[in-house]
Amino acid sequence: MSVTLARELACARSRLFGLRGVTIEQGRILLGALEACPRWRERPGIGELRIFRSAAGHEVLLVPSTGRVQIRVAYVVPPIERFDAAAGVLVELARLGRAARRAG
Amino acid sequence: MSEAKRLLLEPHDLTFVEDVPYIYHCSHYNLFHDQTVDDVLGDTAGQQVRVRAAHAAFRQLLRAITQGASTPMERLSIAMGAFAAMGHGRVDLDVTAEGGSARTGHAHYGFCWAEKYGSRVSRTLPADAVAAGFVAAATEVAYELPAGAMQAVEETCVARREPECTFKVTRAATPVPLPPTVDRQAMEPFLGPSEGGMDEAWIGATADTLQEFVAAMEGDERGLMEGFGVFITRHLTNYYLETAYAAARQAPESALPIVESLLREAAHVCVFHTFGGILLSPEWESVAGRLSGEPEDIVRGCVAIARGLGFGRWAIRELGPDRLVLSTTSNYEAPYYAARFGKSDRPRCYFFQGAALAMMVLAHRVRWDGSAELTQSFYDDLFRGQGLGFRCEPTTCQTMGHDRTEVVVRRT
CATH class of the missing domain: 3.30.1380 (Muramoyl-pentapeptide Carboxypeptidase; domain 2)
Known part of the structure; x- marks a missing residue:
């Protein structure tokens, strides 16, 4: 199963990226991993939406029932570097997810 | 703003803070609205109408939410906090009862104009009539001055590719006539x-x-509010409607x-x-x-x-x-x-x-x-x-x- 990073439209240039191909099960594992990871702090969402924020100011939004995941890159990152920043978050999420799966 | 009394008139889905009506609008609407007013009334008259409408609207709001504050510094602090919490930008006010200055790197209108159009279009006029009206109103309310005693002019603007938005605040030679507000x-x-x-x-x-x-x-460190992929403001209906109806009626x-x-x-x-x-x-x-x-x-x-x-x-x-x-x-x-x-x-x-x-x-x-x-x-x-x-x-x-x-x- 491959997950891809796709730019999503926003007023703030190039700050939103969607993860395509995340299954509901993968989303559930990722949610557990983010909840357990001290580097990501949860802040209030809406409905069932879960929002996690890193110390660098990046955010991960996750809708558990659909598996939708969106990365919001911190505004302090220059526009030209935002895709790389989002890719960096994706790599971290993949690592967290793998570790959570291994842990069971 | 966050400590002020907000009221949802629930059966009507209308929102108020201390009886002052407000709604949420994004930067696309805000910029188009202001451009419409200027297109109808002309750049100079349009800007004057917009600054005065913002001045009156923020004066109404700030008088309501600074009731418990006893010093000018307290009132200025509440005003700056409210403006940022509304997503209009974090503005530094350096003012006395005689005037002064204000500055911000992230006034909502100027910043969003630059984000939306800045790479393609040059702008000659400053974009932040709302912030100018706020600055004048905040100074008046802080020093308990009568309505229209102060005026603020935006001298530099990020929408003109200048590094920040700055405002000069002075005593008006004659009181600035402000439109009535509705509560x-x-x-x-x-x-x-x-x-x-x-x-x-x-x-x-x-x-x-x-x-x-x-x-x-709430506004972020810049005093800007992002949600749903857009820049949002918690904004005063008196501003929108005074300016819209000025355009329609004039x-x-x-x-x-x-x-x-x-x-x-x-x-x-x-x-x-x-x-x-x-x-x-x-x-x-x-x-x-x-x-x-x-x-x-x-x-x-x-x-x-x-x-x-x-x-x-x-x-x-x-x-x-x-x-x-x-x-x-x-x-x-x-x-x-x-x-x-x-x-x-x-x-x-x-x-x-x-x-x-x-x-x-x-x-x-x-x-x-x-x-x-x-x-x-x-x-x-x-x-x-x-x-x-x-x-x-x-x-x-x-x-x-x-x-x-x-x-x-x-x-x-």
Whole structure:
């Protein structure tokens, strides 16, 4: 199963990226991993939406029932570097997810 | 702002802070609205009307929320905090009762103008009439000066590619004439009995959830507020409506149809960018589930969003493939107009009219399967291309003394 990073439209240039191909099960594992990871702090969402924020100011939004995941890159990152920043978050999420799966 | 008393006039989906009415609008609408006022009145007169409207509106708000503060510094601190919490930007005020200066790197209008147009268009006039009005009002309120005692002029602006927005604050030689403002007590007599419509249970519950969410939103370190992929402001209806109706009422009779068309188009811009942005957001998906793309779901979603943003209790009376009847007894425009100007001889709920039409365009002409991107060029195709595909006819309007405001949108 491959997950891809796709730019999503926003007023703030190039700050939103969607993860395509995340299954509901993968989303559930990722949610557990983010909840357990001290580097990501949860802040209030809406409905069932879960929002996690890193110390660098990046955010991960996750809708558990659909598996939708969106990365919001911190505004302090220059526009030209935002895709790389989002890719960096994706790599971290993949690592967290793998570790959570291994842990069971 | 966060400590001030906020009130949701629940049966009407109207929002107030200390009885001062406010709503939520995004930068696309804000910029288009201001441009419309300037297009109608001319750059200089338009800017003057906008600064004075903001001055009056913020004076009303700041007087209300600084009641418990005892020193000028306390009042200035509350004012700066409120402006940032509303998403207008973090402004540093360095003022006395004789004047001074103010500065910000992130005034909402200037910053968002630069983000949207800055790479393609040069601008000669500053963009932050709202911030200028706020600065003058904050100085007056801090030092307990009479209305119109101070004036603020934006001298540099990020929208002109200058490094920050700066304002010069001076005592006015003669008091600046400020327009009257409207508060909850003035509006309430013009609100009709609350009415629901089709899908009322779902729309009401969804609107409640959205209201809770946006009420908890605050400006970030810059004093800007981002949500649903757009920059949002918690903004004073007195500002929007004083300036919109100034444009409509001061325009020559022959130009009125064009002015009204522009004021309705501002609503198209809002529905396309803000409502559309919300519909595509994870926030919406978490509340309403994945978008089905069915026109009925888009329209009822838009009505819930309008209520969630404090526009009033909009209700669907009829909805079919070719026709929408949208009505309200508490749209934010009508009670303001009636309280401020009295009865109108023509329907004046321009935002409501434009929004109803735009909702049908979004519902029937946008593919919601994930392939649609709400870009400016797509907006131009939909709303400025070969025809909208629908037209909107206002049938009744509370600004004319009717008991409700209602529009019929028909396929052309």
